[in-house]
Amino acid sequence: MFFNFKYSPRFEMVSSTSPAGAAGTIPCFSVGGGAEVGRRTGPASGSRFRFPSRVRSCGARAIFWGVRVDEGPLASRCGGALGQPARPPRGVDGWYGPAESRASGSAPPLPRPLVSEAAGTRAEAPHAGREASCCLQDTMNAIVALCHFCELHGPRTLFCTEVLHAPLPQGAGNGDSPGQGEQAEEEEGGIQMSSRIRAHSPAEGASAESSSPGPKKSDMCEGCRSLAAGHPGYISHDKETSIKYVSHQHPNHPQLFSIVRQACVRSLSCEVCPGREGPIFFGDEQHGFVFSHTFFIKDSLARGFQRWYSIIAIMMDRIYLINSWPFLLGKIRGIIDELQGKALKVFEAEQFGCPQRAQRMNTAFTPFLHQRNGNAARSLTSLTSDDNLWACLHTSFAWLLKACGSRLTEKLLEGAPTEDTLVQMEKLADLEEESESWDNSEAEEEEKAPVLPEGAGGRELTKCPTESSLLSDCANWQPRKLSVFKSLRHMRQVLGAPSFRMLAWHVLMGNQVIWKSRDADLVHSAFEVLRTMLPVGCVRIIPYSSQYEEAYRCNFLGLSPHVQIPSHVLSSEFAVVVEAHTAPRSSLHPAGCEDDQSLSKYEFVVTSGSPVAADRVGPTILNKMEAALTNQNLSVGVVDQCLVCLKEEWMNKVKVLFKFTKVDSRPKEDTQKLLSVLGASEEDNVRLLKFWMTGLSKTYKSHLMSAVRSPTASEPRN
């Protein structure tokens, strides 16, 4: 194995005697699956938002909103296996509920933007593999191939591994076990490599054999052949995702064949790294984009004592490929080092036995030594003296495809990303930068690894955005007990409407919210619920602390009961304290719900330095939220969505206000007029807007700031 292989694969060499042209099944999948996915991609691929969150400084630059129309026909044409199928990744659960539910249904009528998201160090994390497929099931749609400049025949593809999606892309369940009757192996996780390729019908097998686009057998020498003539290839099943990794000498699909062939020729004969060995990137929209790494393998019988090889990764998605560059480079370099090391040993042994240099000098003038077809071609297997070479390469390539695909995930979004998304991405990028600067030591990765898989841990979590748990300081938190708040409505019921209103008012105004309780989980759940009222950028949580933290550090603070809160805070109107006392059963709150059992043992007291909150009109958004919460006809999901909309509405007002005041610096009267236009002239609303302004994404702010320097913006002043 070339690098830590995480899937405990099982090796089963394919027996070449398997009936009915075993290789025949593969084109069947390739075509069937490909066409299927391609069709699905069709309507969607026309306009996709691509968000390379790996590109650091990216944020929401202008290009971010660009629609990649150019890809439309292409993706649907040969996108079957190469183009990114717009398959909804499961990981999006709960991100935007309705989007997900629609996506998993029939093909959506609307173009849907995709946003890719970095999944951090997932791929490197040694045990992430299994969980990975739960939330990140989409694989990189690429082909990895080993190519060789044959002494006799020029550039040749030796071995290539492609990704085949199951015929039913979203068939999560037993049905997806590609109809191959391998249910017995279902319980074993991870990728399995097996030989059991069964032809669906003999006819398919036969047709595939004849239509195979590879060069004729007579044109093949030892050097440009990897698998023996009757060898049906290798296949690995990834059970969780029902994706197959299939390795062959040539791709069977004619279109793929020509793409791979083209890339192979270019990687060896045209786009060669000036420093001889090394990585290079080339390609175009039509023939795909290629990451190519050329290298030499020592061969004592070759001209120049070495042979040219290259490992190429072909993808239709340029941005994805470029973002994967460091990863691909590292891993492919690892494979190459392994191959070169083996070959060097063989070379040295051969040179020791019979120094070729001297021999060639001596025989130089003997006529007919330069026989054209002499020992010109030796197979890579013999050059490395490794009989399992192709099986190893298969696992390496399959792993590469899987791991590379898991590094970056595309997410489905309905419409343009919200301000929250942008802020989250910025935070994620910061987080990533931080973790990378930690010199990604092993131990550190181990620690970080579990962070992501838990995002999909359970149904409860789908209520709060997956990444919020990732981003908050308490990412490892999981509800262990039942004594937690489940939703805003639930909290409202427990606290009672007046207390809840007061609490919500403080939350929205950006005042410090302090919860005192012995139960950290309870506090945590409360914060998780309350934070949904605010834009992500405005939330600063200290989940549970043993001492008081100042308001500028956090607006949500959890404390244990014995901690002393300074008196000025207690009397301040900019703070609210919620104390959860263990209460006798008799003092039950007016909770009608049966699932409040666990919370009934608490009594909540909401106090604040300012009693004014109750009789004020309050910010408009609070009233609307309350209305939504009170309306029992609305389900929890709808209320969540409603909150998202309300937040977005007010964030837009914030943006306008920001531009108006901070960027254009208009006089006060104008601002007042603007506020009344916005329907936010009341004091509470103004306060709310000012607080929310702190939650704007950095990129948006800097974008506005830089935009205003342009002549068009400064003209009015002149």
Add this chain to the structure above:
Amino acid sequence: MSQVLGKPQPEDEDDDEEDELVGLADYGDGPDSSDADPDSGAEEGVLDFSDPFSTEVKPRILLMGLRRSGKSSIQKVVFHKMSPNETLFLESTNKICREDVSNSSFVNFQIWDFPGQIDFFDPTFDYEMIFRGTGALIFVIDSQDDYMEALARLHLTVTRAYKVNTDINFEVFIHKVDGLSDDHKIETQRDIHQRANDDLADAGLEKIHLSFYLTSIYDHSIFEAFSKVVQKLIPQLPTLENLLNIFISNSGIEKAFLFDVVSKIYIATDSTPVDMQTYELCCDMIDVVIDISCIYGLKEDGAGTPYDKESTAIIKLNNTTVLYLKEVTKFLALVCFVREESFERKGLIDYNFHCFRKAIHEVFEVRMKMVKSRKVQNRLQKKKGATPNGTPNVLLQ
């Protein structure tokens, strides 16, 4: 001097040039240059125009042939001074290797060494672009091998190339003849000549002229053959030959070569027939001169060049022949064969050489002026008037 004017008209040249520039850009984009971005071509063109020498049309010499026929070896031996034995350890060429040979003021060309394994007539390659700016196509055939396949490829290559560009000189190197006996050599050449021309006749392309050379990297035949290939690409060749003729007849010199010192290609000689041994002697003399001046001619810190204005050498052979070498330009040397009795009048020879040298420089000046005026012309987008002309001084009797 009218020969100097015999060059193609400026407009044509400009056209060629543009073609070539675009062609280069195309090639840079690799095999699918058909979908190359036209912008990139324009960009490269603009870049190239900033180079003072780029306005010169650089003819292209293609080295083609089957794999392992010796293309890269030829290139390495002729232009890189590689020892013939070392070529055994060359690795196979995997991409087109382009090399500019522009050290000599007359000989300005590009050598394109092709990998024999790749079929450039594949639709993914733009072979039209390859042949469009080509001056000479050298097809290398391994004479020690069965050459039937090579002949088939030769025919295909020549016919395709001719379709694109009728001005290409087709040169066939029957290579590696060092392994053949003299009779066998003649027989092989005759056979290849016969078959290749028959193939062309069958295709109705008799008008294509193929030149055949027997070559080997182990002797001087490869240099001689390459010299002849290069000479055909020098538009000033008749002038140079004429000058040499006047020079030797007036100085009592038997034979004179104008050599490119670095590659040992002779770019011109007088019209008396060339004897292989004479040529080899000249080559050896250049080697001796350069080697000696490399050892003793350089300053202590290694500064200076082994070949400069003062370079001159006289070697007297015991068969009453004198070899006389003198510097003509930075890159060119004149090597003459003189009878001992004629060499007594060395003062006359030197004076005539002085005139000859001046005349050669004038030929260059004409060329440089043309280059410059073409540049100005390009800039002004104006049609050019008469070509500046110059006549060499009348040589003394």
